[in-house]
Amino acid sequence: MSNFLFDSINYLWIGIALVTLIVLVVFKIRAPYGRHTNKQWGSMMDNRLGWFLMELPAFLICPLLAILGPSEKDSVEWLLIGLWSFHYFNRTIIFPLRIRTKGKKIPLVIVFSALFFNGVNGFLNGYFIGFMDFDGGELLSINVILGLVIFIGGMLINQITDSKLIALRKEQKGYQIPRKWLFHFISCPNHFGEIVEWAGFAVIAWSLPAVTFAIWTFSNLVPRALNHHEWYQEHFDDYPTKRKAVIPWVW
Ligand code: NDP
Numbered sequence: 001m002s003n004f005l006f007d008s009i010n011y012l013w014i015g016i017a018l019v020t021l022i023v024l025v026v027f028k029i030r031a032p033y034g035r036h037t038n039k040q041w042g043s044m045m046d047n048r049l050g051w052f053l054m055e056l057p058a059f060l061i062c063p064l065l066a067i068l069g070p071s072e073k074d075s076v077e078w079l080l081i082g083l084w085s086f087h088y089f090n091r092t093i094i095f096p097l098r099i100r101t102k103g104k105k106i107p108l109v110i111v112f113s114a115l116f117f118n119g120v121n122g123f124l125n126g127y128f129i130g131f132m133d134f135d136g137g138e139l140l141s142i143n144v145i146l147g148l149v150i151f152i153g154g155m156l157i158n159q160i161t162d163s164k165l166i167a168l169r170k171e172q173k174g175y176q177i178p179r180k181w182l183f184h185f186i187s188c189p190n191h192f193g194e195i196v197e198w199a200g201f202a203v204i205a206w207s208l209p210a211v212t213f214a215i216w217t218f219s220n221l222v223p224r225a226l227n228h229h230e231w232y233q234e235h236f237d238d239y240p241t242k243r244k245a246v247i248p249w250v251w
Pocket of ligand 1 (some may be wrong): 017033034035066099100105158162164166168169174175176177178190191194217219221224
């Protein structure tokens, strides 16, 4: 594939992400999974299996293309492959096993759109590393070290707060108001952590497809966090009034 075609696909994909962000925020559309699951969106499947299937393309496609592609890999590229694989091993295998989701369903339309979304992002990032003349640069360079700190910070926030949310199910059934730590500031620190994580990945990679994926993550998760925040306010009279949705003190 020529550089021009590859870049054009990325710019088109960024354009779609931004339109998606605007449409979801302006029309307050609630993606129908998790607490917003809705039978009006057609056929459903088991939630746990749905999560596994949706995340599988990203888990497989990016590392396979990156590793099997003909271009010679430097240490930064191996680092990127490792970080991606680590994140998606958790998201594809561990996360679906941990969620307390017995009997819950997810619409097929969500599963298929996420399959496509993850497939495209996995393809763009894997193809770039495996097939294009990408120079990852030095391991001990400012962008790699800074990006790694941002990535690890975001990943820890994401995984710790996902765990805290999953644990809320332990004590009682149904949804609770999450409290303490970052929940003091925002309703969805797990989404905030994921946004930070992929911003860090983009800083390490310093590549168009990694920036594209960071923009997509922002476009998916900011509207979702706004939906969750509004949902909490609708369902709990005592919901903390100073808490923001996803960006502390801001949004
Ligand atoms: P949620 O915060 O909606 O849910 C996370 C888990 O915690 C679910 O099992 C949920 O149950 C449970 N939970 C959440 N809030 C409560 C509560 N108040 N009381 C009790 N249980 C609760 O996260 P998402 O489903 O939106 O996303 C899951 C992960 O996937 C996140 O880490 C997110 O960042 C990531 N993700 C990444 C995307 C990307 O573009 N990179 C896109 C979408 C998700 P239930 O499902 O039953 O509501």
